[in-house]
Amino acid sequence: MKDVFKISELLIKRKLKALTDSEKLELKGFKEKYSFLKEVKIDQLVDKIDRLPEVDNKKAWKSIKAKFHERNDKPVITIVKRPWFKYVAAAIVVSLMATTFFLKNKSISNEPIKISPEIVKSNIENINPGTDKATLTLGNGEVVVLEKGVSVKTQNAKSNGKEIVYDANKQDVSKVVYNYLTIPRGGQFTIQLSDGTKVWLNSESQLKFPVAFVEGKTRQVELVYGEAYFEVSPSTEHKGAHFEVYNMKQKVEVVGTEFNIKAYKDEANIYTTLVKGKVNVEIESKKQKLVPNEQLNLDIKNNTSKIKTVDVYNEISWKDGVFAFKGKSLKEIMKVISRWYDVDVIFENKNLESVEFKGSLDKKQSLKEILSIMKSTTINNYEMKDKTLIIR
Structure with missing residues (x-):
């Protein structure tokens, strides 16, 4: 022995x-x-x-x-x-x-x-972490596939397979033309808009944006659904033009700042977290100001909101390749896991949904590695059937 x-x-x-x-x-x-x-x-x-x-x-x-x-x-x-x-x-x-x-x-x-x-049970060995991929829908309805390792050029932008960049010098601002960038489950992508604003998009997200912004006028984009981190080009570089992000029931107005919006279709809340600068969050004509390290939580169903101080790293670490789950319930965590690994999750033991997990995990780890870590601390057992993860 x-x-x-x-x-x-x-x-x-x-x-x-x-x-x-x-x-x-x-x-x-x-x-x-x-x-x-x-x-x-x-x-x-x-x-x-x-x-x-x-x-x-x-x-x-x-x-x-x-x-x-x-x-x-x-x-x-x-x-x-x-x-x-x-x-x-x-x-x-x-x-x-x-x-x-x-x-x-x-x-x-x-x-x-x-x-x-x-x-090895079932096919868990075949469940790999997400990667850089998206689809770009042009103004004429044409769909362009963007994926890791593949370079693509359109009339107004170019992509290296990880990021797509719009060239401000090649834009026709006589009329506003919108494109859509859609990130599937198991995907992520970054976009640099024509004004220099950079946006990181998480899995299962969609951004609507103009190919070009009209100089001197408010720059507007829409987070149709999902999660995005914005690093906004300051208004001082655009003749004072503010930047606005619309999504569902709110509008976020910024001057030049960094913030995160989480607004998934299958969640009952929208979370707006300010990292740097200042923003105004407008809900039904009522504006609320955020300062760095504050998060506004909007309850969509009841249309109520509250602001609290948060650990910003835990909210934005996803864009840097890390899952930070300090104080998150297993139910919340499994929503993140399901989107990144493109699997469905079922809790056979409902009592586990509210159990909290504290720690950080590397997004490059396989699902098996993630579950092995969690099994030793939080979950009792699990089983993989096709692409459905059953938590026991």
């Missing part, structure tokens, strides 16, 4: 590229001794360590956190922020497990544990 723990530790350290020369030789010796090592997959091994019934995970994690406190005065993060952290934690667990300190029952059989490849 000691061999198993040592092998696990060495395999994980190899994943982290932290093996010493003597450890490399030791691992080579184990490979010659145990033929099954050729079939071991490190990700599955780490998952197995977390699920071993003999291990008191709570006690193990408590000790690990204490050790981190001893080395660093900063608070210990309860959920990993980088994929490699789980390997570090697993290495610590197996090295300590070798002393049986974290075993729930010390009278365990001395028979060797056979490590074998894990049978």
Whole structure:
């Protein structure tokens, strides 16, 4: 059994590229001794360590956190922020497990544990994270597909597969022509409007915008639905022309600033979060001012709103490739997950919907990795059927 723990530790350290020369030789010796090592997959091994019934995970994690406190005065993060952290934690667990300190029952059989490849349920291995993709609908109704790695040119803009840029010098402002940029589930895209304003669009979103803005007149766009982060070109560079974003029941008026609007069709609230500058949010002719770090929450059904101070990073980290879920319920989180991985989510255990998850996750991680992290802290079990995730 000691061999198993040592092998696990060495395999994980190899994943982290932290093996010493003597450890490399030791691992080579184990490979010659145990033929099954050729079939071991490190990700599955780490998952197995977390699920071993003999291990008191709570006690193990408590000790690990204490050790981190001893080395660093900063608070210990309860959920990993980088994929490699789980390997570090697993290495610590197996090295300590070798002393049986974290075993729930010390009278365990001395028979060797056979490590074998894990049978993967359903098709979760095939569920990949989202990527850069969108469709652009031109004024004449023509639809242009935009996707990662593919360059596209239209009469007024060009795209590198990640962003589409409109050239102000090539625009005819004699009449206003609108284009639509639509982001599907499992997608994201960025657009630079003709005035220099930059907009990041999240999964399942649509932006209506003019190919060119009329000089000196208010610049208007519409977030038809979804989520968008705006970095607005200041009015001082456009003869004082303000910038306005319409969506559903509200209008956001800005001078030159950065803010986020979340307005999904399947949600009952619209969230407007100010990062820099100042904005006025107008609802039924009533204007409310926001200052940086404030968020206006509009209840669509009751047409009521309230303003509160928020942690801006948690609201806008999605555009930088991070899911930040501080204080979010599992139901809210799974809506985000479903859009990015293009899956449907069903809660078989309704009690889990209100459970809070605290932590940050990398958007580049596979769905399996995301769920493995959440399973060890929040959810009890899950199953994937076709493209439907069932939470138990």
